[in-house]
Amino acid sequence: MYEYFRGVVAVLHPDRVILEVGNIGYSISTSATSAMACKVGETVTFFTSLIVREDSMTLVGFSTEDELKVFRLLTTVSGIGAKVAIGALSGIHYLELTRMIILGDADGLMKAPGVGKKTAQRIVLELRDKFSKTLSALPEADGFSMPKNVGVVSDAIEAMIALGYRKSDVEKIISRIDSRDLTVEDVIRQALGLMAVL
Numbered sequence: 001m002y003e004y005f006r007g008v009v010a011v012l013h014p015d016r017v018i019l020e021v022g023n024i025g026y027s028i029s030t031s032a033t034s035a036m037a038c039k040v041g042e043t044v045t046f047f048t049s050l051i052v053r054e055d056s057m058t059l060v061g062f063s064t065e066d067e068l069k070v071f072r073l074l075t076t077v078s079g080i081g082a083k084v085a086i087g088a089l090s091g092i093h094y095l096e097l098t099r100m101i102i103l104g105d106a107d108g109l110m111k112a113p114g115v116g117k118k119t120a121q122r123i124v125l126e127l128r129d130k131f132s133k134t135l136s137a138l139p140e141a142d143g144f145s146m147p148k149n150v151g152v153v154s155d156a157i158e159a160m161i162a163l164g165y166r167k168s169d170v171e172k173i174i175s176r177i178d179s180r181d182l183t184v185e186d187v188i189r190q191a192l193g194l195m196a197v198l
Contacts (some may be wrong), residue, residue, distance in 0.1 A: 001050050006044070016029055029086060049068060051143065077122055087113040104157075152184050
């Protein structure tokens with residue numbers, strides 16, 4: 001219904017922005033990441049989603065379309081509503097959150113507020129394939145980099161874990177490999193080569 005709002009930041013909270021558009025103040029629930037990107041008095045654009053419940057309507061929005069896309073996918077997971085999804089995006093930058101899901105890092109997801117072990121495992125189970133297909137083209141920003149050729153990368157990681165290597169070591173090594181146009185076997189071979197010289 002409302003794709004985006006462009007207006008002046010009137011009031012700023014860690015989890016909410018009041019945006020003045022045409023002399024009307026719209027309260028937009030948001031993540032800490034998007035809130036911190038704003039300053040009172042500046043003109044900004046928030047990409048939004050209207051959450052309609054039986055007893056309430058909540059406007060949720062973010063400073064980028066990509067973060068909104070991640071939010072919408074998170075809320076498709078059973079048991080995760082807007083509040084938990086926003087909390088997760090406030091605790092972990094959306095690019096890093098996406099990387100964790102694609103790599104199956106349930107332990108990393110548990111660092112997000114409101115995300116316990118079962119919820120983290122459910123997020124990985126229900127969203128890993130969706131994120132790999134729809135979000136692998138997200139841009140790199142502020143030190144967060146998306147894995148290249150995510151299907152090959154995840155298969156290579158799983159294979160090396162099965163060989164007895166620690167997941168954290170494998171992810172660190174494979175993140176250094178440009179896996180575009182490589183097969184799973186190629187990635188594993190290069191990873192083993194890098195480990196041999198450490």
